[in-house]
Amino acid sequence: MSKDMVRQNGKWEFNYEVASCFNDMLSRSIPLYEIMRKLSNNLAGEYAIPNTPILDIGCSLGGAIRELNDDFELSNTFIGIDNSMDMILEAKKNFKNRTNMMFIRHDLREGLPEIPAPSVVLSILTLQFIPVEYRQKLIKEIFNALREDGAFIFVEKVLGNSAEHEETFTKLYYQLKEENGYSYEDIKRKRYNLEGVLVPSSTEWNCEMLRTAGFRKIDIFWKWLNFCGWIAIK
Ligand SMILES: C[S@@+](CC[C@H](N)C(=O)[O-])C[C@H]1O[C@@H](n2cnc3c(N)ncnc32)[C@H](O)[C@@H]1O
Numbered sequence: 001m002s003k004d005m006v007r008q009n010g011k012w013e014f015n016y017e018v019a020s021c022f023n024d025m026l027s028r029s030i031p032l033y034e035i036m037r038k039l040s041n042n043l044a045g046e047y048a049i050p051n052t053p054i055l056d057i058g059c060s061l062g063g064a065i066r067e068l069n070d071d072f073e074l075s076n077t078f079i080g081i082d083n084s085m086d087m088i089l090e091a092k093k094n095f096k097n098r099t100n101m102m103f104i105r106h107d108l109r110e111g112l113p114e115i116p117a118p119s120v121v122l123s124i125l126t127l128q129f130i131p132v133e134y135r136q137k138l139i140k141e142i143f144n145a146l147r148e149d150g151a152f153i154f155v156e157k158v159l160g161n162s163a164e165h166e167e168t169f170t171k172l173y174y175q176l177k178e179e180n181g182y183s184y185e186d187i188k189r190k191r192y193n194l195e196g197v198l199v200p201s202s203t204e205w206n207c208e209m210l211r212t213a214g215f216r217k218i219d220i221f222w223k224w225l226n227f228c229g230w231i232a233i234k
Contacts (some may be wrong), residue, residue: 002020002021002024003021003024004021004024004025004028004029005021006018006021006025007186007189008189008190008193010193011193011196011197012190012193012194012197012198014060014082014084014086014087015084015086016086018086019060019061019084019086019087019089019090020090022060022061022063022087022090023061023063026063028177028180028181028182029177029180029182030125030227031173031176031224031225031227032222032224032227035222036124036155036222036227036229037063037064037067039221039222039229040064040122040124040153040155040221040222040229041064041067041068041071041072042071043151043153043221043231044064044068044120044122044151044153045068045071045072046151047119047120047149047150047151047233048068048072048076048119048120049119049147050075050076051075051076052076052077052116052117052118052119052147053076053077053078053079053115053116053117053118053119054068054076054077054078054079054118054119054120054121054122055079055081055112055115055118055120055121055122055145056078056079056080056081056121056122056123056124057081057108057112057121057122057123057126057138057142058081058082058108058123058124058125058126058127058129059080059081059082059087059091059103060082060084060087060091061087061090061091061094062078062080062091062094062095062101062103064122064124065078065080065101065122066094066095066101069098069100069101076100076119077100077101077102078100078101078102079102079103079104079115079118080101080102080103080104081103081104081105081106081108081112081113082103082105082106083105083106083107083108084105085105088103088104088105091103108126108130108134108138109130109131109134111137111138111141112138112141112142112145115145117145117146117147117150118145118146118147118150119146119147119150119151120150120151120152120153121142121145121146121150121151121152121153122153123142123152123153123154123155124153124155125155125156125157127139127154127156127206128156128157128198128199128200128201129197129198129199131199132199132201135201135209136209136212136213139152139209139210139212139213140212140213140214142213143213143214143215143234146234147234148234149233149234150233150234151231151232151233151234152210152215152230152231152232152233152234153229153230153231154206154210154229154230154231154232155222155227155228155229155230156200156201156206156227156228156229157198157200157226157227158200158201158202158203158206158226158227158228159200159201159202159203159226160202160226161202161203161204166226169225169226170226172225173225173226174187200226203220203228206228206230207230210230210232214234215232215233215234216233216234217232217233218230218231218232218233219231
């Protein structure tokens with residue numbers, strides 16, 4: 001696994017350089033990363049119905065579905081969607097011997113592509129990169145696409161409920177990144193790169209979008225300061 005040495009100028013891009021070190025970047029940038037992965041995997045395993053598709057939107061290198069496939073050896077088709085050609089090419093390379101895994105380059109601003117009804121949809125740290133005005137429509141499409149009783153597993157960076165909490169959570173998050181080996185300069189540069197690209201909403205607003213889309217049972221399964229994971233059942 002290559003070490004994350006990415007230094008971008010201008011707006012953040014999911015390019016070849018990022019794809020090459022993405023696993024290291026995620027493991028050092030996402031708090032409680034292994035726990036989040038394990039929980040979303042285990043939940044997906046609970047709801048995956050044999051012989052149905054599992055869809056991962058904003059799949060990057062397919063890390064979420066790879067672990068699912070390894071853990072459960074389910075008789076499912078795994079479909080990963082991402083608009084970064086570099087991510088899709090790298091994902092295809094990583095899984096070239098897996099006949100039940102498929103990666104599609106697609107821009108989620110155009111909605112979901114047509115696929116047979118999935119029993120599980122994963123969105124792990126993806127919606128935060130889709131402009132706010134597309135998010136409700138996309139969640140509604142996910143709801144419509146899912147089978148009855150299907151699960152949406154949804155992880156996002158979130159805003160604190162007050163300016164004070166936002167500031168404190170962000171400070172502690174940057175502290176964690178320093179502990180994980182990022183320099184003050186790295187953290188500051190990435191913060192500027194991500195401005196206007198990664199746009200988080202509040203926990204409540206995300207929850208409201210799930211309710212508005214029609215999800216009946218909604219719970220938070222993972223939370224660390226300004227990161228949150230939900231499971232929502234159709
Ligand atoms: C933080 S990464 C997701 C990590 C991944 N879900 C995982 O669990 O390893 C966000 C991904 O969303 C993708 N993305 C951003 N905007 C998108 C869009 N409009 N359509 C499709 N994918 C998009 C990016 O290319 C990137 O790979």
